[in-house]
Amino acid sequence: MTSLPDIDGLLAPKSVAIIGASDDPTRIGGRPIAAMLRSGYKGRILPVNPKRETVQGVPCYASVADLPEAPDAALIAVPAKLVPETITALGEKGCKAATLFSAGFAETGADGEAAQRDLVALAAQHGLRLLGPNTLGVYNVDIGYYGTFSSSLDTGYPLPGNIGIASQSGAFGAHLGALARDRRLGSSILMTTGNEADISVADAIRWMAESDTTQVICAYMEAINDAPAFLAALDAARAAGKPVFALKAGRSAVGSQAAASHTASLTGDAAVADAVLEDHGAIVVRDPQTMMDYAYVASKRVFPKSHSLGVITVSGGAGIVTSDEAERIGFPMPAMPEAAQSRLKEILPYASPANPLDCTAQALNDPSLLETFTRAALEEGGYGAILSFLTYVAGSPALCETILEATRPLREAYPDRIIAFCALGDPEVLRRYDEAGILVFDDPCRAARALDMACRLGAARERAVRERPGALDVDLPSATPNEAEAQRLLGEAGIPAAPQDAVKSAEAATAAADRMGYPVVLKILSPDILHKSDIGAVRLNLGDADAVREAYAAIEEAVAKKAPAARIEGMLVAKQLSGGVECLMGVSRDPTFGPVAVFGLGGIFVEILNDVAMKPCPFDEETAREMILSIRGAGILQGARGQAPADIDALARMLSKLSRFAAGAGERLVSIDLNPVVAMPEGEGAFALDAVIEVEEGAK
Amino acid sequence: MTSLPDIDGLLAPKSVAIIGASDDPTRIGGRPIAAMLRSGYKGRILPVNPKRETVQGVPCYASVADLPEAPDAALIAVPAKLVPETITALGEKGCKAATLFSAGFAETGADGEAAQRDLVALAAQHGLRLLGPNTLGVYNVDIGYYGTFSSSLDTGYPLPGNIGIASQSGAFGAHLGALARDRRLGSSILMTTGNEADISVADAIRWMAESDTTQVICAYMEAINDAPAFLAALDAARAAGKPVFALKAGRSAVGSQAAASHTASLTGDAAVADAVLEDHGAIVVRDPQTMMDYAYVASKRVFPKSHSLGVITVSGGAGIVTSDEAERIGFPMPAMPEAAQSRLKEILPYASPANPLDCTAQALNDPSLLETFTRAALEEGGYGAILSFLTYVAGSPALCETILEATRPLREAYPDRIIAFCALGDPEVLRRYDEAGILVFDDPCRAARALDMACRLGAARERAVRERPGALDVDLPSATPNEAEAQRLLGEAGIPAAPQDAVKSAEAATAAADRMGYPVVLKILSPDILHKSDIGAVRLNLGDADAVREAYAAIEEAVAKKAPAARIEGMLVAKQLSGGVECLMGVSRDPTFGPVAVFGLGGIFVEILNDVAMKPCPFDEETAREMILSIRGAGILQGARGQAPADIDALARMLSKLSRFAAGAGERLVSIDLNPVVAMPEGEGAFALDAVIEVEEGAK
Incomplete structure (x- = not known):
């Protein structure tokens, strides 16, 4: 059916064993059997229950070992303590995919987490893939397969169609399924992944990207545990022309807290997640109604x-x-x-x-x-x-x-x-x-x-999907460098700073200032002082040699007083640029998605209005330009208030270079801050006036 | 039924004549009769048609004069050219309310507009109130009265309930009615007002505010033609504890254009309308779904x-x-x-x-x-x-x-x-x-x-509805005053400017500056120059007497060159304040709603982000404070970025005073601009650094 045989058995099995099968169609071990009987599942239903000859009229087996064949899929509906032996028995029988309805694992705390890790290891020994634990399971409408105990079926069955649903949350996934049904939208697959000990929403998306019956993918996530796999799945869906509507929950303070206590996972920063998902072609939505409206339109494939x-x-x-x-x-x-x-x-x-x-x-x-x-x-x-x-x-x-x-x-x-x-x-x-x-x-x-x-x-x-440009070759120092060193590193990568010189005396400072022309800026050089302005270690607008000398002394004094322990490596003299627009660029390493670049205008735009654009690194200049123009205050760069338009090309070049620098800098890069970056009028370039590269200390 | 007898007959008639009655229940003159027969209207149905004995089984009259009584309401379904004689006949018969289904009036151009004016005058002679022309009519679910030819009834009748709907647009109003019905929400009244030659959405709201059966009011408007009546209707609804959900269409460029070509009316500025409606307790919505969601919740009256x-x-x-x-x-x-x-x-x-x-x-x-x-x-x-x-x-x-x-x-x-x-x-x-x-x-x-x-x-x-403070007693000059005069007028009203003096020579300027202390600002005084900075007629940051003298000469030269025809009344010396936050305040006279005050932060916040708050004048200090704190950039006034909090009390005092000044200035006031206003740190006040009062020339 697809080229993903590893979970074909889970989503489209030809035979299914139900361990803990029940004759009662309202019990967890009975619901899937009742549903499959009702909907004409064509595969073999193989109930396992030592106490019964038949279950809901279907011949029953006393144990997994007694099964007449290795089932494509197993549904495990036994108490948590019996799960390990069931996994072993299934593995020995040759079963390759099991859905673990049982709860009582990672969602309950440290003990459960350990038990869950053991289960995964046990299953892996047998090449058995696990869905769950703590999952409502899966259904596949097309073949009438209902490996689920969701009571959503009590209010009606899904209609066949091309909308696939993958959800970390069981009840929320089933809610989406019921919403589609009540709106008479046809669906193909519902897969709920619960604790995601093994199989994740990413696997579900990947499988649906290849499936013939699914053309539209709805995905609900609380956490993305394996980002590369998730993004690869989105890429596969995009390549297959199947839109993915993604609802990533946990953006509010309350929501994040609830997410953490819910499926045993921590949520990342919502804005970063949105930016990364959209970068891989997903369409981010915030509520079920919008998701279904979009899925409805997309289901027509126009x-x-x-x-x-x-x-x-x-x-x-x-x-x-x-x-x-x-x-x-x-x-x-x-x-x-x-x-x-x-x-x-x-x-x-x-x-x-x-x-x-x-x-x-x-x-x-x-x-x-x-x-x-x-x-x-x-x-x-x-x-x-x-x-x-x-x-x-x-x-x-x-x-x-x-x-x-x-x-x-x-x-x-x-x-x-x-x-x-x-x-x-x-x-x-x-x-x-x-x-x-x-x-x-x-x-x-x-x-x-x-x-x-x-x-x-x-x-x-x-528009063709843009090729990502290569990461730059970056030789990151073993610890956070001082500003001059940071500017040098960035400069080598093609990220320009204002004309500047590192100096070790007031005389050298005035000589440098004379060379580059006044006014200049003077600031301390120290790997230990990240926020120089806060302690008075930056002096702006120095108009002549006297002012430079005076400032040099004043900074020395301020540093001696406010940061006596800091290692001092001299000072930086830089040409003061005027007439440009202040911006900021930065990169921070997201624990889930790696380096993410940020662009915004300086000052209040970022601090009060949070008016920024984000993208995962690396990206090309065209993408950088789109980011720059996407902020609300972009009008200021385009020449609002009678100003000359700023050099957006230079900004885009710089931002793309920064993203490629970050991508090449490796895992020890914590963050980069270029703040401010001054965008001069069109044709006159853009320059970082300050640069901080934060590096995790350790072996290079 | 209500204390609004003038339109009781229209909305809850005990008898209704249908002029142009048809035996065919799908014709305009037949639909209302069929609907009332179906729904058991208890009043008397009086068809008028010279060609028939009965209409849909109901005895028919040859003419209005032949009617056995003066009907409470008349439905006029005859061609436009027959309307005047019908109105006359109804008036003579003693009918007090007529619904004019007929189209072909103001919505068709100048001729139609004239014909419509004549109709209104004719009806007024007889004390006859008119709904329409070009209206779908009215229904009153409670009494089964269907004075409408809307085909929305072909897909089902409304359920009884407490939601009343008033709409300028017929089809859109009927859409709202059908939406309520399809969602099984009960409604009381639907009234569509069409061209609003006489009766308007305001009348409908006022009537529903007093009606026992309506508890929730949904209103759709394209234009508000009589603002005082409309706002009084909103006040009445608020006093009656009935929420009004208002959808004012025409906020986009395309939408405004469509509105103008639609019901023969021009829409005002959407943001102003929203601010005014909300100030009178209405809840502004933008789409039918939200309106019905809100009406649903409100219908429970909790x-x-x-x-x-x-x-x-x-x-x-x-x-x-x-x-x-x-x-x-x-x-x-x-x-x-x-x-x-x-x-x-x-x-x-x-x-x-x-x-x-x-x-x-x-x-x-x-x-x-x-x-x-x-x-x-x-x-x-x-x-x-x-x-x-x-x-x-x-x-x-x-x-x-x-x-x-x-x-x-x-x-x-x-x-x-x-x-x-x-x-x-x-x-x-x-x-x-x-x-x-x-x-x-x-x-x-x-x-x-x-x-x-x-x-x-x-x-x-x-919270109690706030009493509006009184308008101030303002003696507006006969034409736009110069800045010194504007500041004086505002100062008398308690709106402070920075310390300043009007002068007529460079010597007087330096003397004034010496008195108030440096630095100072110098600017031209002329009623003919509104945008002084644009022509170089403002000089900031003058640090000593020499600088003042130099600036005086430079401004004289600039004005002589750039505005040779301007009447010059000297210059203004003002103390330059620093360390505050730049804001702007203003008032503009909206053609529909009168003077509306605006508050925002200076510069980009207003120009790029359109981050402003608006309120109709006058209002009290508490309201002013809420406005100030409602802008997105309010954090800047509250002390973001390590700054001292600004004197928000002083700003609120000033803004409320400004609103009371504008309310007292009368209709000749075109606009007031205080830009910038500097809010000093808490306790240090707020001052207008520039003031323009634009006055329509003419008799005081």
Whole structure:
């Protein structure tokens, strides 16, 4: 079925043993059997229970050893203390994949954690892959396989379809499955990974990326335990053209705390995780409704090349509300070409056919208007997505056929565009549109947001995925270097500093200043003083040699007083640049994702507004430029307030170089701070005025 | 029924004449009759049609004059050209309210506008109030009155309930009605006002504020044509304890354009409208879904005093996602008291009962856990709202009764709190919770947002509505004054400037500077130069008398060159203040709402980030303080970046005074700009460093 035979047995088994099988279809050991019997699972069901001849009418085996074959999958529903011997028996039988419903492991504390580690080791001895422990299990709708005891099935079974769901949390994953079902969205797979002792959400994504039945992937994570595997799985999904909608929980203080106490894992910094997931093509969402809205649109597999929206409406009011939302989210709604507008106005004189195209309530009396307006929007407007606000009109059984006749030929003629209705009324009527390939929403703003996602994705696919540039060859010192040394290292990597010199006396300082021209900056050089300004060890705006001499003495005095133990390696004289825009660049090593670069404007933009862009290292200049332009305050760099535009090219070059430097610096790099970086006017470059490279001491 | 007899006849008539009545229940003149017959309207239906004896089985009259009585309401469904004679006939008959379905008036251009004005005048002669023209009409669910031809009824009738809807747009209003119906929310009134030649959304709100059957008001507006009436209606609704959810469309460029071409009206600036509506207690929403979510919660009429959320969950994952959303929207989720946590941990050792309170899947086996945890959250947590994530568990018919038994006693014991479920499954099962007073949502984040609204509203009700302070007595000059004069006027009103003097020579300037102490600022005084810096007519940082003299000459030269025609009234010497935070304050007269005050931080905060707060004038100091603290950059005033906190009290005093000055300045006041205002450290005051008062020239 896929090229991932290691977990094929888990997700699409031809035979399944249930250890701790129960005749009672409401018990954990009984639910999966009842579900598979109900849904016509074609594989072999092999109950194991020493006390019974049959279970729910299926012949039962006394022990794993007595099974007539090595099952593709085993479901383990025995108390925690019996799990090790069950694993051994399964391993000896030749089973390769087991789902561990049993709880009482890492989620309960240190003892449980140790027991869980032992289990993994035991399973590994036999080449047995483990799902769980503390998992609700898996289902595979296509083959009727229900290796799960989720009570979500009590309120109905999933409909078949192409949406796959992977969730660390069992109940939340099952909630997503039930949400899809209640909205009548078809799903393929639900896999909940629980404690992730072995198999993780990453494995689930990787498997679904290769599966024929899954085309859309929904993933819920509390922690990402193996980042490289996770990102590789996202890359595989992107390569397969399957969008991944990712909900990474734990962004709030309360949420993070709850996450830590929940599935025995610590969550990383949410903003970093979002940046990294998006960098690998995932679409980050924050709530189940948005996830399902997006999955619904994506399930139709139409991702238009044009990121633009045309709105057809029978209500001017709805057109306005939809336009307002489109503007808010940055979904372009260009006007129809003038010629098309004139033509439409001839057909319907009171129409306002710019965009929104208001075909008024007149469309009720004359449904050909709907066809005319929609065709014009597709053909002449060229919009990636068309959203028609038809409200209760479309929901009317009397008008359904007419509206379908008007829309179906267009649906067929423009297979690469999205056509969606905002419609209310009889669910059976609305379903007919959906079956005809027309998306149906009850809220025009939700519809606009979901269509925006699909068009953005379609437009992004038109651009090749960027090759990552290579890491630079970096020879990191064995400990945190002083600023001059940091600037030298960065300079070698092509990250420019302002003209500067390291000096050891006031005379050398004035000589250097004379050479580079005034005004200059003077600051202490010491590996022990990271925040120089705080102790008065930086002097700005020194206009002549006297000022430099005076400053030299003052800094010496301040350091002697405030940091008497610091190792002093002299001072740095640097040319003071003026007329630029202050920015900051930095890198910090995220414990999960490695070095992540940050860009922002200086001062309040970062400190008060948290207005920064982040990307995992390394990345190219084009990516760096996008980061720079993505911050809210980007207007300042582009020449707001009558200023000359800043040298964004130079900033992008510098930021990309910094990311490649960080990628090459290895695991001992803790952080880099270039603060401030001054971006001079266009063509005049960008320079780091201060640089700190923090290095973990130890063997190089 | 209400104390608004003028439109009682329109909204709750005891008799209704249909002019242009049709036997065909799908025609405009037939639909209202069919709907009223179907829904058992108890009033008298009086069809008028010269060609028929009966209409849909109801006796018909040949003309208005032939009617057996003066009808409370008339529905006019005749072509535009027949409308005037119909109005006259109705007026002569003694009818006091008519709904004008007919289109072809102001929405079609200048001719239509003139015809519409004539109609209003004609109707006024007879004391006849008009709804429309170009309206879908009105319905009143309670009495089965359907004075509307909306085809939304083809997909079902509204359920009775306490949600009233007023909408300028017919189709959008009917969409809201259908949305409520499809979500099984009960409604009382739908009134669509179309061209608003006479009766407006404001009248509808005012009527609903007094009506017994309506407790929640949803309002959709494209333009607010009579602001005082509209705001008075909002005040009436607030006084009656009825929340108004207001959707004001036309905030985007595209949206505003569409609005203008739609109901023949121009929309004001969206941010101003939002600020004014909120100032009068309305809750501004941007999409129909949010409006209905809010109306749903409000329809239960529970508005907790505590703005806090307790989350009970059977899924750790869902708890995290909900906490994340609560943090994002600023909905506090304080932790449970330690003692309560310990007690709950004894009952369920693996629970994490801080908040969210995770009672784990164990609650499935032992529903008493749900009761214990919920009771603890209500009693010991004291949360205003409880949201229980029960997902498909609650949707199960098998568990519904158990869950109801666990929750009903708590619902009764805590009538002043909200209890909500996030639940999926059988709609009939979910309805039973709703009937028991438990709110039901399918998405936990949407639920959190709606509960947040209700708790904010409840908390706000605990505070008295603030009395507006009086307008100041202002003697505005007959034309835009120069800066010295502006500062003097403002100074008299208690709005302080930095120490300053108007001078007419360089000698007088140096004398003044000597008196106030250096450094000083020097700038031109001219009523003709509003943007002094732009032409070099402001000099900062003058450190001694020589610098002042030099600057005086330089400004004279600059003005002679760049603004040779300007009337020059000397220069202003002002003490240069340093060490403060730069802010700006201003007032502008909105064409709809009158003077609106604005506060922001200086520079990029306003220019790039549009980070401002607005309020209609006048307002008190407490309100001013809230405005100041509501901007995103407020941290800067509170002492971010190691700075001393700024004198926010002084800013608030100044801003409130400014609002009272603007309120007293009358209609000739165009705008006031105090930019910059410098807020000195706490206790040291705030001062306007520049002041422009723009006055419309004309008779005082």
